[in-house]
Amino acid sequence: MIGFDKVDKYFQSHSALRQVDFELGAGIVALLGRNGAGKSTLLSILAGLAAESAGTVRLDGKELGRSRRALRAATTLLPQDLRVDPKISARALVRYLLKLRRRPLGGLDELFAVFGLSDVCDRPLGSLSGGTRQRVGLVYVFAADTPVLLLDEPTQGLDPWERLRFTEHLARVAAGRLVVYSTHVVADVEAIAERVLVLDQGGLVHDGSPQDLLARTPPVWVTDGDQEVASSLGSRVLVTAVKRIGDDSYRLRWLGERLYGDARPVEPSLSDAYIAVTGGQA
Amino acid sequence: MTQGNLRSEGRWVRSFRASALALPVGALPLAAGWGSGSYGQPPEGVSTVALGVHWIMDWLVPLCVASVLAFGTAGTGLDRRVAASGVFDLRILWWRTHWVVLLGSIVACGSCAYSLARMSGEPLQALLAPGLVGVLFSFLVANVVVSRFAASPGVALATVASVTGVVVIGPYLTSFAGVLAIDPTLSNWMRGVPDRGFVFSPGSITWVGIGVIAVALARLFPSDVAWLPWIAVEGADDDWI
Numbered sequence: 103m104i105g106f107d108k109v110d111k112y113f114q115s116h117s118a119l120r121q122v123d124f125e126l127g128a129g130i131v132a133l134l135g136r137n138g139a140g141k142s143t144l145l146s147i148l149a150g151l152a153a154e155s156a157g158t159v160r161l162d163g164k165e166l167g168r169s170r171r172a173l174r175a176a177t178t179l180l181p182q183d184l185r186v187d188p189k190i191s192a193r194a195l196v197r198y199l200l201k202l203r204r205r206p207l208g209g210l211d212e213l214f215a216v217f218g219l220s221d222v223c224d225r226p227l228g229s230l231s232g233g234t235r236q237r238v239g240l241v242y243v244f245a246a247d248t249p250v251l252l253l254d255e256p257t258q259g260l261d262p263w264e265r266l267r268f269t270e271h272l273a274r275v276a277a278g279r280l281v282v283y284s285t286h287v288v289a290d291v292e293a294i295a296e297r298v299l300v301l302d303q304g305g306l307v308h309d310g311s312p313q314d315l316l317a318r319t320p321p322v323w324v325t326d327g328d329q330e331v332a333s334s335l336g337s338r339v340l341v342t343a344v345k346r347i348g349d350d351s352y353r354l355r356w357l358g359e360r361l362y363g364d365a366r367p368v369e370p371s372l373s374d375a376y377i378a379v380t381g382g383q384a
Numbered sequence: 385m386t387q388g389n390l391r392s393e394g395r396w397v398r399s400f401r402a403s404a405l406a407l408p409v410g411a412l413p414l415a416a417g418w419g420s421g422s423y424g425q426p427p428e429g430v431s432t433v434a435l436g437v438h439w440i441m442d443w444l445v446p447l448c449v450a451s452v453l454a455f456g457t458a459g460t461g462l463d464r465r466v467a468a469s470g471v472f473d474l475r476i477l478w479w480r481t482h483w484v485v486l487l488g489s490i491v492a493c494g495s496c497a498y499s500l501a502r503m504s505g506e507p508l509q510a511l512l513a514p515g516l517v518g519v520l521f522s523f524l525v526a527n528v529v530v531s532r533f534a535a536s537p538g539v540a541l542a543t544v545a546s547v548t549g550v551v552v553i554g555p556y557l558t559s560f561a562g563v564l565a566i567d568p569t570l571s572n573w574m575r576g577v578p579d580r581g582f583v584f585s586p587g588s589i590t591w592v593g594i595g596v597i598a599v600a601l602a603r604l605f606p607s608d609v610a611w612l613p614w615i616a617v618e619g620a621d622d623d624w625i
């Protein structure tokens with residue numbers, strides 16, 4: 103549906119995206135990357151709210167010129183930290199947003215029910231908890247019902263139950279649609295993503311299925327050691343987990359060389375794989 | 385949401401905005417002018433009250449409307465990352481979102497002209513026409529500053545009040561720019577001529593024309609909101625865009 107060819111984005115001299123290439127068809131795509139990697143910037147360009155500094159963006163095979171109206175009509179973005187008027191109700195907000203975009207208003211009650219908001223959707227947004235407001239944003243995105251849904255950290259502030267509810271609903275509505283969502287929660291990716299894009303300092307360092315990401319991971323080792331081992335390891339290899347298991351005793355997990363004879367090899371997890379691809383620099 | 389959280393955690397800092405001084409600073413020329421007697425000598429046959437009410441309608445009313453609109457409409461409304469994906473361009477949406485304020489300003493200007501005309505004996509149209517033109521000009525400036533450049537409330541107030549202030553006072557105080565004056569009557573009186581001018585002066589047409597062109601240019605360049613650099617800026621709150 104949407105393709106990027108060698109897309110760059112600069113803010114003054116700072117480069118936020120470099121030479122990003124991909125072709126996104128229908129499916130659920132997770133966007134991973136460290137803080138400042140360029141996820142929100144990428145989503146803004148996908149949503150037609152920001153323009154690339156160089157390169158081309160295609161929608162359904164057609165190269166987009168200066169007008170991004172078609173891209174905006176085809177996509178719905180849930181921004182990271184949506185700012186809302188605290189005085190109006192969730193129902194009023196979602197209805198207003200849909201009217202502004204000329205989207206049908208039907209099915210709102212069911213969506214509020216799906217996200218457990220039936221009881222609170224007439225209360226002012228300012229009186230709702232942060233995670234509850236986040237779900238109001240999700241209701242807007244799903245109600246807008248566009249062919250492309252872009253979610254910037256949609257699971258932030260959601261409790262495990264609500265995350266489950268969200269992923270279930272996402273899986274249900276994803277058929278024939280493109281959903282791109284950024285996240286820092288690797289568990290979210292395991293649950294639903296068919297494809298993972300990993301950004302690192304503006305560059306695309308992985309584009310493939312979660313299995314591909316696991317397959318490119320170097321060997322993972324686990325051993326127990328004291329504080330000294332723990333601190334020396336950090337400077338030599340990429341440590342992916344440190345767990346305190348007793349006084350001055352730690353269980354350490356790292357990528358790459360075996361280093362210690364008593365280290366045990368373990369199956370890489372997605373979080374090891376993620377650290378491996380983004381671990382180029384500290 | 386971040387904004388709310390920060391506020392409740394007490395980390396929300398709103399310091400003094402020096403640009404809020406724009407209004408009193410903008411009002412200084414009037415005070416200084418009256419103080420030094422430069423507005424005080426109406427020509428033969430014109431009362432000081434008549435001169436005063438022209439100043440109020442030509443200058444004070446547009447400047448007040450400019451300040452209210454700039455400060456009141458900057459950074460308002462929906463999160464623009466969502467609003468920008470609506471069917472209306474954000475720069476057009478400004479007129480739709482604030483039509484009550486715009487209408488209110490026109491009504492306020494009208495009632496001000498009416499009561500001042502009753503009080504001073506000046507003909508209503510001689511006060512209403514320049515007042516409305518000044519107010520309309522301030523709408524156009526506010527639209528460009530707020531919806532094209534997304535200035536924060538303080539900066540918008542300072543900019544819109546300064547531009548409007550210069551346009552609505554400058555021509556009366558400078559001898560060579562008299563033709564650009566919105567109110568031909570006041571312009572004549574300031575040069576010691578007791579005649580009235582035709583209410584739709586060349587100055588009115590020029591300034592409204594310039595304003596309309598500025599609004600059109602701000603809408604056309606860039607033609608698509610994606611090229612406005614501030615649309616997708618994350619979590620920028622109202623005051624610091």
Ligand SMILES: Nc1ncnc2c1ncn2[C@@H]1O[C@H](COP(=O)(O)OP(=O)(O)OP(=O)(O)O)[C@@H](O)[C@H]1O
Binds near residue numbers: 114118138139142
């Ligand atoms: N309007 C802007 N002006 C200048 N620099 C910007 C602007 N927006 C983003 N950047 C820079 O671009 C880079 C990418 O930012 P972006 O918000 O896309 O990161 P992100 O991956 O979404 O991070 P996070 O996980 O923290 O949300 C950062 O270095 C950021 O400082």
Ligand SMILES: [Mg+2]
Binds near residue numbers: 141142143254
């Ligand atoms: Mg982000």
